[in-house]
Amino acid sequence: MARDGMVERDRGLTVAAHALLILGVAIMVLPVYLAFIASTHPGADFLSGRIGVLPGPDLVANYAGLIGTGAGLQGFPPVGPMLWNSLVMALGIAAGKIAISLLSAFAICYFRFPFRVTAFWIIFITLMLPVEVRILPTYKVVADLSLLNTQGGLILPLIASATATFLFRQVFMTIPDEMTEAARMDGAGPLAFFWHILLPLSRTNIAALFVILFIYGWNQYLWPLMVTTDADHYTIVTTIQRLVSTATQEAPVWHLVMATAILALLPPVAVVLLMQRLFVEGLTATEK
Structure with missing residues (x-):
């Protein structure tokens, strides 16, 4: 009983x-x-x-x-090209952050050079500086390089990531030293070790970070709003704000605002659904 x-x-x-x-x-x-x-x-x-x-x-x-x-x-421009602009921006930011962070973490973990630890902590301290703090000097640099209203201007200032560098460093530190020694004895150079051993072992972590960084890039609002004044380079998130600003009692476009919001929701949801298994594995895996 x-x-x-x-x-x-x-x-x-x-x-x-x-x-x-x-x-x-x-x-x-x-x-x-x-x-x-x-x-x-x-x-x-x-x-x-x-x-x-x-x-x-x-x-x-x-x-x-x-x-x-x-x-x-x-008279508002179509949002199809804006969806494409957001997709290119999100993919560029995610791929750029992952690539730079992988190489940075690889250098910090496996190379011995002066001020190696200092370099890591300088990178880590940048976490305390949000985009809003450095947005004016960043805008000045982008404007001086003639990157306003370009995909490069949308992507390049956002591809450095202290968080991803720190996470990949922690991943690399869990790889046994015996594996590094075995690769060295087999004649593998630094790039071969990085490409054939570190990248495969980091696959799930890369996938998890890709999902997070894709959504981060897709949801960017303030930076695209500042550097794009040409409708050909608008992103979908800033388009929602611009549609809201045109909505009046005489021109009720709230149904279009809602439709744009739904369209803006679909790509991030698709990425999460397609990479759900790798995403969960990357966040929960504790052993290599």
Whole structure:
């Protein structure tokens, strides 16, 4: 009888835990669902509160028009190229941060040079300087190099990462010294050791960081807002702000704002879903 009671209690706790998780997911998904519903109705319906809980009649028209021709009568450019700009920017930032951080951590861990530890701590201290603190001198450098309104201007100032360097350094420090000695005895040089041993062992960590850094690059707002004044180089996140600024009682484009927000949500979600297994492994793996 006692055992049956324990089983029933465990089953009750499991049901309660699942119910709590479902409630949490519903609370998080509900605003996204309402934004999607609003994006399928005419703009006037959104302002009047008549959007309901089911998709409206303008789903295809709103999204096709927004991606292909822009915001219609408001003369706003199409968001298709802006999605591409954000994708290139996010991929460039993620790949650049990972590449530079891998090489930096490799140099700090496996090479002996003067002030090696000092160099690492200087890199680490930059974590205390957010982008907003150094944004004006960074903008001055980008402007002097004629990189305003370019993909290079969007990507290059953001590809250094003290966090990724620190994480890869910690990963490399877990690799046994015997493996390094074995590679040296087999005649592997530094680059061969890096390419054939360190990179494969860091695969899951690279995948986890790629997901985080892709989302970081995709969600950039302040820097793209400063360095892009040409519509051909707008990103999707700054486009949401620009659409909001054009929304008035006479030109209700809130349905287009919601549609743009939904479109901006899709690529990061796709990256997380596609790399979910490697992402989890990279965050939870403790042994190589």
